[in-house]
Amino acid sequence: MLKVYGRANSINVRKVLWMLDEIGLPYEREDWGRGYRPTDDPVFKDINPFGVVPVIDDGSFRLRESNAIVRYLADKHGRNDLYPKAAQERATVEAWMDWASTDFASGMRPVFHGLVVKNPAYANLVQDGAKEWAAQMRRFDRYLEARGPYVMGSTFTVGDIPTGLVVNRWFAIPFDKPEFKHLTAYYDRLADRPPYKAHGRNGTP
Numbered sequence: 001m002l003k004v005y006g007r008a009n010s011i012n013v014r015k016v017l018w019m020l021d022e023i024g025l026p027y028e029r030e031d032w033g034r035g036y037r038p039t040d041d042p043v044f045k046d047i048n049p050f051g052v053v054p055v056i057d058d059g060s061f062r063l064r065e066s067n068a069i070v071r072y073l074a075d076k077h078g079r080n081d082l083y084p085k086a087a088q089e090r091a092t093v094e095a096w097m098d099w100a101s102t103d104f105a106s107g108m109r110p111v112f113h114g115l116v117v118k119n120p121a122y123a124n125l126v127q128d129g130a131k132e133w134a135a136q137m138r139r140f141d142r143y144l145e146a147r148g149p150y151v152m153g154s155t156f157t158v159g160d161i162p163t164g165l166v167v168n169r170w171f172a173i174p175f176d177k178p179e180f181k182h183l184t185a186y187y188d189r190l191a192d193r194p195p196y197k198a199h200g201r202n203g204t205p
């Protein structure tokens with residue numbers, strides 16, 4: 001059976017768990033990371049020398065990097081509906097995944113680590129992070145209005161997975177934030193999917 005290494009409250013592990021449920025694939029999971037066994041444990045360093053979760057074992061094949069794992073699972077299980085084969089569509093989905101893990105998430109990190117993890121190193125960075133995050137959300141809200149309802153338009157794809165998890169954090173972390181109508185509708189629309197309710201909009205920021 002496929003094995004996932006990583007705590008279920010990690011935003012990056014949640015991408016993988018969400019995808020596994022989209023496919024309906026059974027898996028086992030081992031807790032590693034903050035609050036559990038540390039990722040600098042020599043046992044884990046052997047699993048992923050870079051010391052972060054998630055990692056999967058699929059038979060004799062081991063893979064790290066959440067977005068790569070999501071795409072691998074889609075390909076392996078023939079889910080071209082979620083990860084299109086055509087080069088231009090595929091590249092566009094990948095661009096969404098890259099963006100959601102970089103620009104879209106960069107303001108989120110200080111807000112999350114400052115307010116949720118309560119790491120004092122982030123305390124002075126929360127305000128600027130919240131501003132940057134809101135600017136990204138405003139752009140995304142406008143995009144959804146013009147070209148939604150999903151990142152690729154009319155259909156849900158793996159491009160919505162990293163994006164949907166950042167959006168969950170936006171709503172699940174209590175802080176002073178602007179309201180965005182189309183973003184709220186996106187958050188509600190994703191919640192129609194049981195895998196998102198299980199691993200995204202599940203009460204955990």
Ligand SMILES: N[C@@H](CCC(=O)N[C@@H](CS)C(=O)NCC(=O)O)C(=O)O
Pocket residue numbers: 010011012013032033034038039051052053054064065066067
């Ligand atoms: N680029 C990596 C980032 C992985 C990452 O930063 N994982 C965090 C959790 S979200 C981690 O392992 N943190 C250390 C810990 O939990 O102890 C990916 O997308 O998989």
